[in-house]
Amino acid sequence: MIPGKYRSVSGRAANNVNCGLHLVIQTSSLPEKNKVEFKLSKDTSSFPGRLLQHDLERNYSSRQGDHINLVSSSLSSFPILQRSSEEKILYSDRLSLERQKLTVCPIINGEDHLRLLNFQHNFITRIQNISNLQKLISLDLYDNQIEEISGLSTLRCLRVLLLGKNRIKKISNLENLKSLDVLDLHGNQRDVDNLPCLQHLFLSFNNISSFDSVSCLADSSSLSDITFDGNPIAQESWYKHTVxxxxxxLRQLDMKRITEEERRMASVLAKKEEEKKRESHKQSLLKEKKRLTINNVARQWDLQQQRVANIATNEDRKDSDSAQDPCQIDGSTLSAFPEETGPLDSGLNNALQGLSVIDTYLVEVDGDTLSLYGSGALESLDRNWSVQTAGMITTVSFTFIEFDEIVHVLPKLKIKFPNSLHLKFKETNLVMLQQFNALAQLRRVDQLTIDPQGNPVVNFTLWKYYVLFRLSHFSMQKINGTEVTQNDMIMAERLFGILAHVASSELPQYRLISILGDARKKQFRYLLESKGKKPGIINEENNDSKRLVGENTNRATLNYTTRDFYNEKLEEIKEKKKFCKMYIEDLVKEATEINMKNEALQKLWPQMFIELVRDAVIEIRNKNSYMKLCLQQITDQK
Structure with a gap:
């Protein structure tokens, strides 16, 4: 408190919300007998409380209410206030009309000497009929329905105006109140641009949760004392230095003098807050750009899937018979690549045109995770990654990228990020178990996460067991966040062990030799690398070496052919089928013609036989002539 100007109760009482708080407005300009005292009621929701002088607290309201009469006037729509002579003498300078269910201000005649007037807890909508009370110092209109400040221009002595819990949207018509020292507007929308003389403003216990709601107070150059205690903002760490x-x-905040050190600290903290806001704003922009880019990539992906589905549908219509026949390649059955088909968003094109971000891919490094969105992001693997960043990456996430395109960059992934142990796939068109075979070429995989969205392969009940079987040399620890147990490994071997045996049995000998050659190369490379190293280092690398060369030969026969290779083989198969079909048709046609000739021969043969016998008999009828003819034919042939 400022000595000589304000007086308050002890600090102990001030800190207790159940105790009253007495405030005395500036007394240097008032004589002792005119001193006005205020009390904050125990109900903090009705701050600043009832404006009664201390001696009126002794049942003043009830006593006065018994002697106040509001008489209806036939000449006016306003009631007329009447008080007895004794009441006027006893309470000559104050009047309380609290809780009288008033909707208008009554006409107050013969009370020009009033200095304190209380209209608390009524239904008054407009300030009227008090312009004659020019000696009024305090006017309490708390908890009414006033929408506009008016009718106060003549009250030049008014120093305290309490308008809390009303419906006021704008402060106006207060320019003539040169003596106004205290203004309470809690529970209203505040605007102090037109109050150049306002010095003290009490906003305690008004449920103010944001500084923005009172930021207009900064425009008041005359404001020197303000209170925000009891509001949510007063509990925030930024509260004091922001204000x-x-x-x-300001000279005082929450009834405490502001020191220069506090101002300096506020300035320093404000600068830090501003830097944080700028950084936060920057991060928000980056997050928004990331969101828009991912949305754009998702739209491009949907369009691509829709085009692929349409092409596949058209091809199926043209050659439905050939699409239904199974085709054998190297003893393995090739199946078609099913695509997710669905209705395309009708507003997709319009939304795509209105998108401000036109990037078709996104590369993001967040901690130890590298996230790739869109096929264009795969080109980032060709960058010159720093050793520190590359060594930090342990998780690689692929989203909105065809799995066949990912397969092509797996060797780069193994080289660029040697510590990558966890792979994530979302919207990558993993549609069959055979695709998991491609992951065997990686150096090491401890965890695998396949999102059901855009990966129909997870609809197969046994897909996890196939992954464990095919990639058993990795000793995988988790699949989709679930720990891999020894029972899982045993079950995987039981389910798919025979598959690897059949595949290796049906594989051509030259393919088997090439696979065995690769395995031998891996073992030989490991032996060369471990030569000359200390035993301890070799033991530490023993597990990794098992991962490198531990791939079973039978499992290695379960390889993956990309879609391009599959399409090439499919075209080759179609050509072979076409040739076979034409060849068979020619054979059938030739056989049919031979059969027709045979049937005709059977019909003509009896007659032909008779004619042949007759011609032979005629020729040998003259023996000498026949012999000469035969000798002549023999001579001609020589």
């Missing part, structure tokens, strides 16, 4: 930074003219 001081925006209201440099």
């Amino acid at each position: 001081l930074q925006n209201m440099m003219q």
Whole structure:
């Protein structure tokens, strides 16, 4: 408190919300007998409380209410206030009309000497009929329905105006109140641009949760004393330095003098807060750009899937018979690549045109995770990654990228990020178990996460067991966040062990030899690398070496052919089928013709036989002539 100007109760009482708080407005300009005292009621929701002088607290309201009469006037729509002579003498300078269910201000005649007037807890909508009370110092209109401040221009002595819990949207018509020292507007929308003389503003216990709602107070150059205690903002860490930074003219905050050190600290903290806001704003922009880019990539992906589905549908219509026949390649059955088909968003094109971000891919490094969105992001693997960043990456996430395109960059992934142990796939068109075979070429995989969205392969009940079987040399620890147990490994071997045996049995000998050659190369490379190293280092690398060369030969026969290779083989198969079909048709046609000739021969043969016998008999009828003819034919042939 400022000595000589304000008086308050002890600090102990001030800190207790159940105790009353007495405030005395500036007394240096008032004689002792005119001193006005205020009390904050125990109900903090009705701050600043009832404005009664201390001696009126002794049942003043009830006693006065018994002697106040409001008489209806036939000449006016306003009631007329009447008090007895004794009441006027006893309470000559104050009047309380609290809780009288008033909707208008009554006409107050013969009370020009009033200095305190209380209209608390009524239904008054407009300030009227008090312009004659020019000696009025305090006017309490708390908890009414006033929408506009008016009718106060003549009250030049008014120093306290309490308008809390009303419906006021704008402060106006207060320019003539040169003596106004205290203004309470809690529970209203505040605007102090037109109050150049306002010095003290009490906003305690008004449920103010944001500084933005009172930021207009910074425009008041005359405001020197303000209270925000009891509001949610007063509990925030930024509260004090934010208020001081925006209201440099303040001398007191929450009834405490502001020191220069506090101003300096407020300035320093405000700068830090500003830097944080700028950084936060920057991060928000980056997050928004990331969100828009991912949305754009998702739209491009949907369009691509829709085009692929349409092409596949058209091809199926043209050659439905050939699409239904199974085709054998190297003893393995090839199946078609099913695509997710669905209705395309009708507003997709319009939304795509209105998108401000046109990037079709996104590369993001967040901690130890590298996230790739869109096929264009795969080109980032060709960058010159720093050793520190590359060594930090342990998780690689692929989203909105065809799995066949990912397969092509798996060797780069193994080289660029040697510590990558966890792979994530979302919207990558993993549609069959055979695709998991491609992951065997990696150096090491401890965890695998396949999102059901855009990966129909997870609809197969046994897909996890196939992954464990095919990639058993990795000793995988988790699949989709679930720990891999020894029972899982045993079950995987039981389910798919025979598959690897059949595949290796049906594989051509030259393919088997090439696979065995690769395995031998891996073992030989490991032996060369471990030569000359200390035993301890070799033991530490023993597990990794098992991962490198531990791939079973039978499992290695379960390889993956990309879609391009599959399409090439499919075209080759179609050509072979076409040739076979034409060849068979020619054979059938030739056989049919031979059969027709045979049937005709059977019909003509009896007659032909008779004619042949007759011709032979005629020729040998003259023996000498026949012999000469035969000798002549023999001579001609020589």
